[in-house]
Amino acid sequence: MKCEIRCFGMIAEKLNLQNEEINLDTDISDLQDLKKSIIAKYPSLEGMTFTIAVDGVLTNAIRDKEIKTIAILPPFAGG
């Protein structure tokens, strides 16, 4: 399935990527699966802390199998 990846903060810098369209496995049933496929696609994310928003929602459950956008959000420490 085709979906748009959006990167934020140090993740965008690390991958040198703001957004792009990728092909994603279709048998993703939970967030762990999704995280694994994203790391397989972008191996330099291995070991980094980030959270994933699926179609604008930060959640553990992936209800809709048709994913349109995935946002990869790292925490920011700065203040």
Place this chain on the structure above:
Amino acid sequence: MLTDKEIAYYSRQLLVDEIGIAGQLKLKQAKVLVVGAGGLGCPLLQYITAAGVGSIGIVDGDSVDISNLHRQILYDFNSIGKNKAVESKNKLTALNPFIDIEAFPFSIQAENALLLIEKYDIVVDCSDNYATRFLVNDTCVLLQKIVVYGSIYRFEGQVSVFNFQNGPTYRCLFPELPTEESTTNCSLSGVIGVLPGIIGVLQANEVIKIITGIGEVLSGKLLVYNALKNTTDFFLINKNQEFDYESLFIDNQLEKENYIKSCSISVVKELNQQQVLDESDKYILLDVREVGELPIFEGENIVKIPLGELKNHVNVIPKKKNIVVFCKSGNRSKKAIEILQNDFEYDNVINLINGISAQFIEEWERKTKC
């Protein structure tokens, strides 16, 4: 009750129907603790002070550095070297003499967090490190306080309100403290001054809305602002029911080990400036500040390696001597010690508590010349 002078001071805000006298009285009765009086804390403090939040606590153990002034514009050149909590209190009291401000000139720690936070209704997280952010979040969950969260990285900022009416918390966003080296802060990654200004003002806006009960509070949503694109994204945060907060609390106390372990800070030997000066001939100093950070400190027995480059240049640090590691505040030097101890098996490294000062340099130079 509002005095005539207060009515004059807040007149333009009182004219806003949604606030009026009733809203102004709610602001006057509110108690807000601000953790960190830096890039986010300064603009936030200026606006909540001027809005008339009646009781404000400011906790910050850091002092004003010349490199803070481009973004922490509450301060001026004369503020350099002064404690941020005390200095911001002085500046803010001049801005609005009708409110009470209390300065706590030390860092929030697992040992003092409960005592600091318990007398306030809202805690604003303007800190600059993950350990403090998790500590503030967890303490507020334990004490059932609202957290107004803001954080920045280069051109981006995040804002949300946590633990509001049993809503999501910081750990619904990030369940565990990051352990990798993504703990960069403004002194390492750089920041343009207006970004913390924008994010701090967004936090102030949430504080005012929560207190007065107007509008929609940014609870259950993460706002992400990008200054370069001038875009604002919102992400819905679902409550993470699986996270076990109980495991963090023992007998209604925070288990401080959680924060120490999670930050991977192992047991670090520490000395204060006087203890180091008393036996200056025993030590070699390691400066892990960035190149050009003031005060400049050069001379014999001083090795200079910025924290980010430590791993590449570790071979110049002698293993047989006692090394005192320092930075501006004592935080980066702690991280350096952790790297030296854990990755390179140094067992002779000591942290300089609260970092370097001009007086220390003067004394060190005098002693080592003798």
